[in-house]
Amino acid sequence: MKILSKVLVASGLCFYATLAVAQKTDQFMGEIVNYDEETVPSYELPALLKTNKGRQVSNIGTWEKVRRPEIIQLFEENVYGYTPKKFDSIRYLVTNEVPDAMGGRAHLKEVAIRVWNKGNSVTINLVLFTPNKSRQPAPVFLLINNRGKRNTDPTRAMKSEFWPAEMVIDSGYAVAAFHVSDAAPDNKTDYSHGVLDQLYPEVLQQANGMKAIGAWAWAASRVMDYFTTDKAVNAKRVALVGHSRGGKTALWAGAQDQRFAMVVSSCSGSTGASLARRKYGETVSLINKQFGYWFNDNYKQFSKNVDALPVDQHMLIALMAPRPVYTTNAAQDRWADPRGSYLSVVNALPAFRLYDGQLTLPSEMPALNEPVWRSVIGYHFRQGKHDLNVYDWSAVIKFAQTRL
Numbered sequence: 521m522k523i524l525s526k527v528l529v530a531s532g533l534c535f536y537a538t539l540a541v542a543q544k545t546d547q548f549m550g551e552i553v554n555y556d557e558e559t560v561p562s563y564e565l566p567a568l569l570k571t572n573k574g575r576q577v578s579n580i581g582t583w584e585k586v587r588r589p590e591i592i593q594l595f596e597e598n599v600y601g602y603t604p605k606k607f608d609s610i611r612y613l614v615t616n617e618v619p620d621a622m623g624g625r626a627h628l629k630e631v632a633i634r635v636w637n638k639g640n641s642v643t644i645n646l647v648l649f650t651p652n653k654s655r656q657p658a659p660v661f662l663l664i665n666n667r668g669k670r671n672t673d674p675t676r677a678m679k680s681e682f683w684p685a686e687m688v689i690d691s692g693y694a695v696a697a698f699h700v701s702d703a704a705p706d707n708k709t710d711y712s713h714g715v716l717d718q719l720y721p722e723v724l725q726q727a728n729g730m731k732a733i734g735a736w737a738w739a740a741s742r743v744m745d746y747f748t749t750d751k752a753v754n755a756k757r758v759a760l761v762g763h764s765r766g767g768k769t770a771l772w773a774g775a776q777d778q779r780f781a782m783v784v785s786s787c788s789g790s791t792g793a794s795l796a797r798r799k800y801g802e803t804v805s806l807i808n809k810q811f812g813y814w815f816n817d818n819y820k821q822f823s824k825n826v827d828a829l830p831v832d833q834h835m836l837i838a839l840m841a842p843r844p845v846y847t848t849n850a851a852q853d854r855w856a857d858p859r860g861s862y863l864s865v866v867n868a869l870p871a872f873r874l875y876d877g878q879l880t881l882p883s884e885m886p887a888l889n890e891p892v893w894r895s896v897i898g899y900h901f902r903q904g905k906h907d908l909n910v911y912d913w914s915a916v917i918k919f920a921q922t923r924l
């Protein structure tokens with residue numbers, strides 16, 4: 521933000537007004553970053569409800585049997601990479617259990633989810649609290665933790681707004697988390713050391729093979745495999761939550777694995793909820809330069825040619841239909857293009873309307889701190905910075921109460 525001072529002269533008095541003017545462009549990695557709505561180029565989004573053969577999709581059957589699988593394949597091929605579906609075996613080992621955690625309010629289980637393929641294995645470590653007050657299998661909020669492991673501290677010595685476990689438990693939900701590094705370390709030199717080089721080394725040679733985000737999404741599905749075996753949780757009512765790079769992952773995992781009953785994508789930005797073609801904030805070019813190891817190699821060819829991408833991110837949101845999907849943005853997070861995320865949700869609407877013809881959304885971006893909830897679609901634009909915090913969690917929990 522640039523601070524400009526203006527001197528106003530009125531009725532013989534001098535008023536000094538300090539106006540905070542948002543910068544319209546920035547420089548990053550040798551590129552100009554656009555923050556000016558006026559210079560967003562005109563663009564045409566790829567058609568959501570038209571099959572690759574040009575057939576209009578007007579019913580659920582054609583959507584589910586033809587168009588939805590086509591869109592998944594387009595994202596696999598051009599953006600996130602193909603996710604191998606097979607592995608040799610999976611085992612669940614409870615490594616720690618505390619039946620009266622959180623002062624008796626919750627039952628803690630730490631579970632090592634070990635997956636083998638061709639003689640090698642990886643372990644995804646799950647932290648799970650289930651509410652003691654409920655006798656029924658509990659619906660769950662599962663966080664993909666892309667920040668420090670201390671944010672999901674099972675001892676609760678450290679508490680964090682990023683994963684306010686007590687608040688979720690007190691709302692009647694189970695709360696769970698795994699850390700992305702168990703599947704693929706989050707840096708460009710080590711990302712392959714995990715799911716990729718141990719279980720599926722062949723994908724590392726493929727231009728359309730998955731990379732870090734693919735591996736994280738794969739791990740979320742292995743946690744879902746575990747949930748289907750644990751009677752304390754209701755695996756049919758699992759909301760997958762991710763922030764930023766975790767939010768991109770949550771959308772991709774929810775798109776591929778329809779066992780996730782709801783998806784929450786917080787400030788997910790470029791190659792998450794935001795439309796690539798707007799070229800506002802972080803672009804495809806910049807994300808490929810800085811975080812190329814999140815996406816497949818084919819995605820690099822669109823860095824300078826975004827309009828050639830056969831998808832845009834509204835199609836990813838559409839893949840959640842008819843399940844509830846909640847998208848958030850923050851005012852100080854222009855890098856993630858809040859308006860571009862909202863427009864993605866609006867442009868995903870035709871897929872949701874195949875299931876609920878009454879569903880509409882305001883075409884204008886909602887005002888700050890005024891969430892828009894319409895049937896299974898939730899969106900809010902809150903004040904503050906790029907984050908996942910208690911404001912976000914409490915809104916999402918309230919939204920889930922009648923939908924998850």
Ligand code: GCU
Pocket residue numbers: 666763764765766787788789790802807810855
């Ligand atoms: C960087 C990156 C974003 C990402 C964010 C995060 O800012 O450019 O694409 O969403 O990190 O994960 O926090």
